[in-house]
Amino acid sequence: MATEEDLNKILFAIFIIASVYYIHKFCFETDIKKIKGIPQVPGSIPIFGHLLSLGEDHATTCEKWWRKYNLPVFQVKLGNTRAVVVNSWDEVTKMVTKTQTALIDRPKLYTFHGLISSTQGFTIGSSPWDESCKNKRKAVGMTLNRGALKNYLEMFDLESYCLVRDLEPGSRNGKADVFIRPFIQRLALNTTLTLCYGIRMDDAYDDLLREILTVGSAISLLRSASENLQDYVPLLRYLPNNEKNKRSKELRDRRDKYLNTLMNKTKTMIEEGTDKPCIAAAILKDEESKLNNVEVNSICLSLVSGGFETIPGTLTSCLGSLCTEEGQVYQEKAFEAIKSHYPDIKQAWLDSIQEEKIPYINAIVKEAGRYYTVSAMSLPRKTIKPVRWNKAVIPPNTMVLINAQAANHDVDHFGPDAGTFNPDRYMNEDGVTEKEIKGLPHQSFGGGPRSCSGQYIAQRLIYACLVRILSVFKVVASEVEPPNTSYVDYNQFKTALVAIPRDFKVKLVPRDPELLQEILKDSAKRTEKFYR
Template identity: 20%
Template sequence: MSSKIPGVPAAPGRVPLLGHTVALWRDPLGFLESLHRAGDTVRVDLGTWPVYFVTSPELVRDVLVNRARSFDRGRHADRVRQLFGNGLATSDGEFHDRQRRLVRPAFHRNRVAGWVEVMARHARDLAESWRPGQVVELNRVITELVLATFAEAMFASRMARPAVEEMQRSLPVIMRDAVTRAVLPKFLDHVPVPVNRRFDTAAARLRREFDEVIARYKDAGADHGDLLSLLLAARDADTGEAMSPEQVRDELVTITVAATETTSAALAWAFHELGRAPEADRRLHVEISESVGTEADYADPDALPYTSAVLNEVLRLHAIPLSMRRAREPVELGGVCIPEGSEVAFSIYALHRDPRRYPDPHRFTPDRWLAPHAGRPGRGAFIPFGAGNRKCLGDSFAWAEMTVALAAVVSRWRLRPVAGSTPREVRSVSIPRPSSLLMTAVPRGA
């Protein structure tokens, strides 16, 4: 257990024995947003176990970039290792650096450009399947769209069909329960409570199916031009060694969860925000309809400036609530000495909604990203894909897919919220998802 650091204030709402667990459970996002009011470094007790939250962009950057070597992944990674194994989400040190070098070429911008047509085909098929006046369960169909698109990029061969079906079955369970596991009191780590049983069962099924498809690919020995083929062919530049099948599996699971969950949640929120902002929706449609580029240009954030502003604002408002690190050695953060073994946490969600850096922070305002650079938030205040040596490798893939999907839908339809249907933010492994998102498809010009 980490020791309590003298002089660091505890967050409001602590109760004996349970600490801040009750406050986190009742209103996790509101609680995280409130922490900056208690200080730049704040103690949050999970039961009797202290976690030190840093709440300023400067200190978050220290953790992620300037002092990154002083931290490993910590408690959160320990809790989800059953799923991710030793993939990029959970590994540390030189091994993590090696894996980044091996995986990075699979998401080079040129590779992503080659997958844009796959993204566009799936997005067009979805948009063309709707009828005027149809009520669309957008949360579900966007998740299916993102999963189908990514599955084709990852597994081009039909021999991977069982793995794709398992992704569709297990990922919703994994997304829902991963964050809950991270904040449960430590004594429940190995207790077979329902959340642990569900998560462990789904993780085991997904890993087993990925093991089997990797074995089939290796036996076939063919290059299918997909992500799995790229990972199997990757070689360490220094040693010439390939990844083991087990390591390929761990990276596939990591990439799958990161790519599908974040993108689908962000896209669903994008349509929700546009449905409540008719002028933003109109401007977006005008830019897309007047674009003279090709769909391949959509991988470039500069090609469609207002579309990029919309996506940036969605990613600001709807970000990862909780990330954790563990001090590998004593480290000073903002004048506070963090002892070795202490857990340090931060919330990108709260950072992006800090009123000290974002005027009217809960308002959807794409124009804030079109202002001169001097008027934008300072360095480190906007990190939707993370920063430093753990920055998301698939950010260009996610950006291209979100842009292509927005273009395919907005060019054909206005999506209007169904009266009385107001989505809540629900816990997930990355961006909180909308609980339910019912929208009516209205043809453009109607």
Template identity: 30%
Template sequence: MNTYGHAKANDFLSEVSLSVPRLALAWGWPAAVVVGLTLAVLVLIWSAYRTNYPRIANIPEAPGSLPFVGHLPFLGGRLGVNDADIFSRWSRQLASGIYQIKLGYQRTVIVSSWAVMEELFVSKNTCMLDRVHQHGFSDYIGLDISGSSLTPDVKKCRAAAVRALGKSMWPGYYKLIEPDSVQFITKIYQSGKNGQVPLETYPWLRQIMFNLALHMTYGIRVGDFDPELATKLLNSLNVITECRGSTAEYRHYVPLLRMWPWSKSKLVAAAQERNRCAKVLHEQYRRKVEQGKAPDCLVSSMRSERLTPDELFGTCMSILQAAPDTVSSSTYQCMAWLSSAPGQVFQEECLENILEVYDGDRDRAWDMAFQEEKVPLLVSLYKETLRFYATSAFNMRRTSREVTVGDTATLPKGVGVTMNIRGVNHDPDHYGPDALAFNPKRFLGDTSSHLPHLTFGTGSRICPAYMIANRIIYAMLVRLILAFRLKEVPGTRLPSIGRLDFSDVMGLIAVPRAYDCAFTARDDAWLKDKLAVE
């Protein structure tokens, strides 16, 4: 550990606490009290300004740092905006794509430009493999393939997840998600009474992805067990996601505050509830095995993957934790834009392109939606949605070894580095003068292999599910556009399509704000036939 770390601090505080009784024996209590108070003041002054790493030379620091808490008063949603937006403000104020802040006593480097991101997270990716230890989160959640440092155990778990999410496995997943998509569109058609009743669809989208994650991990789906259990599991996962990467709790970053008792009930209760639900899922899996119906899933591959029970549990929970968020949120937010005035016009262009690619055969376009990404305009649309409405607002890493930035700055090993995903995704120097506008045709004709955006991360820590996530978003959009005209309804909750103001969530994962949408069948008879409804 560096000389500014926990061990040094703890040794110092221990010496101070032992000094007063020793002085009392030598000088008497009055003198000891005076010396003790003096030492206490010195400790407070030391604690007020200390950081786990000294200021990094040749990298600017954001203004406004306060004693003890650093820049925390500006973060954690305290100003009513997401941390990523505050990071972007500081970047503009400093006119720098990289700068440093203090999260309590933790010095952290913020990356807010594509050029710096590419240097650190792409060209020097092997130096950026670790994760910051988040006090109050990592201590209670256990192994997490997204949030843990890339140890040999985590590498093994990530490899298992990548294989479970590989293209060779997709046909089996299509058999599950394809009927789920039909059920989703059927619910819209019937509950919305063919456009007469505006609907909120996010919970249905989230359940589709949750079902897929359950199938991948335990080979089951929501209908196989008590629906109340599914609700409890989803609620516990929501709480854990809310706490991940959060700057809302001062005590996570200010060691002095940890001297006072703290109610860990929210996070700990969520972790315990998640664990109880996981035991039920595993029991359900075990029953299927006893009945000779062993499903093809991650739990079944435990021996071939050589995972310990703890590693298997951590891998399964990581997939369940992440699966419902990005795909459902991105699809939902894309639907929000499509239902807006400019989106309604674009819907018709999308439909024309779909029919052009499939020679006017709607049935074939519907049937092939999950099999291929053949409509360039739809590919560009989902990429722009993921870029513009970054549901993963930022990404927290830690240098795994010393790394230089540019020609003058050096980041020490172990220092925290936060990638401002939202800021980098909106960088005009990379995306051009219209970077702050939603342009659904931005990626048309782009056949390069470079990163279109950073919503799934990058390098060795990229989301293992990013390819299948892209395919699912694409397929859902194809089927929705073939089936319906999406339209916002005045007098109801209108979609929020602003670049920054589309979510009320201030944490790491930005869940879109709820809205109501009218879905009118393009061809009532054709849609009824596809859905097999009266």
């Protein structure tokens, strides 16, 4: 018969075994077991896995690991989460096209999905794949497809005019340096606010506009794995005085406040019969709509939080490259291309919002999207079924990370000058016609059913702005505050989900001051009735 001492020994042994088991599980195990056939890069440590060795800039670190270990596809441990990282152009293309239905899901993250999104629902891009996500993507797809662009010509006209209108006085006829990013931010945010709520703000430093931009950028930081380790190391969530949790709830409340303000303004305009055509009004007035209030808010939130970051990041950085000494060559080619298609610059202004027919401007738009990969590591995907990858099988519920920055700068696909800004890569040798490209020109919009819903409107807006700016100004880099044009270092916050370009100034030298004033006067008269 066992004595009390024997029972105590047995219980102690059980405690030791259980402790060793759970310590081992906590320190070394991941949600998905190590995938056979896909190499794991060195550097994993207990509890954190590769998180610490990845540093602040995951995309650049993974790009270096790919070249160092000659592994275009490898697996890493992000705390207790196993992820497959895809880097090269060929492997990324194969992943987002041939296996697109298997990678249609998104993983849920503790901070963004559990805290920040607990009141307004998930954005379309971050939403796990379910019936609600299908309905939201369908609604947005009908609103933002290429055929629907004709519905937004007045908006394109107004916002691109306002951009040039407000840049012109600050430049003092090309004698003063000006910051361009605040005005491009307003253009992008007004575009999405008009689309969603039928509301716009004319002042680039409007309090509400700045609040939306400030909160959105702060949330972007909290969505990044490098900035927010508690998404992958659960123990960190329960530390006393957790500042990440406090910050997340504070930003959620501030975002709720301005989203409710915007929605209430739209509802008031509907009641008064003064509403403008927009997504919120269309859905709110459609009794047949299958979308509930949370889904309507989610759609509007998706567009507002997505467009205001990516469009300014791309357009601002593009102008940064064009204003440099090297970029002046491309800028003048663009100006000559505009003149060859539109001998009358006034006509170029009018047509820039309706069509994208100047090949060299299209080449610049493509190169800006490729070179400045504003979302360097695309939103994570999650497999919904087994994915056969060469000799390996990636199991369901595995996180897959698409390194868009690495793919967009793959020298094996784009050539030895992949690390330089060069729009000519998208032109034929005659310098007049565009190359015919099979597949995607770059990976910045993603591919398959989870690609960016707003890509067509983003391209048209950037195209129109480039035509209008380059047709009336020569853009010259400031000697005191020039742009940083490194495709890595141009981003001032490496941990942000979407790049925020470092501030720089430019000189805007009017090509024909009298013509510029005529164009601005005509545009003011033409657009004064829009969204006032």
